Amino acid sequence: MSKPRAPLPAHLPPVFTAREARAAGVGVARLRCPDIRSLARGLYARAGTGASAAQIVRALCFDDPSAFACGPTAAELLEMPIPRGLTAVRSRTVHVGSTLKHEDSALIRWHMSSDAEAKDAILVGGVRATTRISTWCDLASLLKSGDLVSIADHLVRRPRPRLEGRTEPYASLDDLAAALEGRRGRRGVRALRDALVRARVGSDSPAETRLRLALEDAGLPEPRLNARTYDGGVDLGEPDLSWPRYRVCLEHEGPRHLTRAQQERDIERTERRVSAGWIEVRTVASDLHDGCSRAVVRVDDALRRHGRTR
Incomplete structure (x- = not known):
């Protein structure tokens, strides 16, 4: 009869390196058991559990204290608005910087960094990552x-x-x-x-930015962004995009507008704007397709109805 395998130490994280396992008293033979799966050379995870980008970077930092998340992985940890295709789950790649030389694997993409870059890394949920500004700069070659x-x-x-x-x-x-x-x-x-x-101060979401850029590219006037607006002493709220000269505004209906309470507030606000003589253009996710072409046509029409000429 085979000897029952010892349970993994409770303090061993969901994702860990071979070195961290040894430090916890887990030997090489134990790492071959079916309750442990191999993610990359020297990198393991408990079977039946996910392996997030943050967990993977944390594990790699155990072996290499100079390591830190960078590029798309840092952006994901920092909750920056990147295309879904660059996330670790979609790309199946975790980007890590280090002052030491490492070999890439199918999962880990290593980037050589300077001592200064490693020193400037910040903690995000207990994981080291490049700063937000550095991450934005690092994404230049990957993003439109x-x-x-x-x-x-x-x-x-x-x-x-x-x-x-x-x-x-x-x-x-x-x-x-x-x-x-x-x-x-x-x-x-x-x-x-x-x-x-x-870039502009005032855009509250990537959707609002996409709409603004599309409208500007179509030659329409640059809008005000989420600015408190009054007309005749009436508070019209903070339209996502607005053109006070023409009494036109745009509201993008994102996920937070789906609650009944928010919908009631939106309806009341729309009625105030219409009573004040404004046109409110409301957009949804489908308006972001095809370069926001439908939104461009609708805003252009509203501006023309209120006096804009080319």
């Missing part, structure tokens, strides 16, 4: 222009303290410009400069 603008808008937007628990933006436009000055001659700087020119 609109995505770079969306991230810049995300970094400089004014937070809503009641909902987010913070009072200051992650960065200012000047902060982003200063970071680019320090990267002169490096790959992707031109794309970042072009994105920074189009």
Whole structure:
């Protein structure tokens, strides 16, 4: 009769390296048991559990204290708005920086970093990662222009303290410009400069940024963004995008508008705007397709109805 295998130590994390396992008293033979699965050379996970990007980076940092999440993986941990295809789950790749030389695997993509870059890494949920500004810069070669603008808008937007628990933006436009000055001659700087020119304070979501850029590309006037608006002493709220000169505004219906309470507030706000003589264009996810073409047509029509001429 075979000897029952010893249970894994309770303090051993869901994802761990061979070195961390040895430190916990788990031998090489035990790592071959069916309750443990191999993720990459020297990297393991408990069977039946997921292996998140954060857990993988934490495990790699046990072996290499200079390691940190970078690129798309850092952006994911920092909750920056990147395309879903770049997330660890979709791409099946975790990006890690280090001052040491490592071999890539099917799962881990290593990036050589300087001592300064490793030193500047910040803690995000207990995991080391590049700063938000550095991460934005590092994504220049991977993202389209609109995505770079969306991230810049995300970094400089004014937070809503009641909902987010913070009072200051992650960065200012000047902060982003200063970071680019320090990267002169490096790959992707031109794309970042072009994105920074189009970045604006006030956009609350990637959807709002996409709509704004599409409208501007179509030659429509640049809108105000989430700015408190009054007309004849009537408070019209903070439209996502607005053109006060023409009494036109746009509201994008994201997930938070699905609750009954929010819908009731939206209806009351729309009635106030219509009573004040405004046209409110409301968009949904499908309006973001085909370069936001349907939204462009609808906003253009509203502006023309209220006096805009080419």
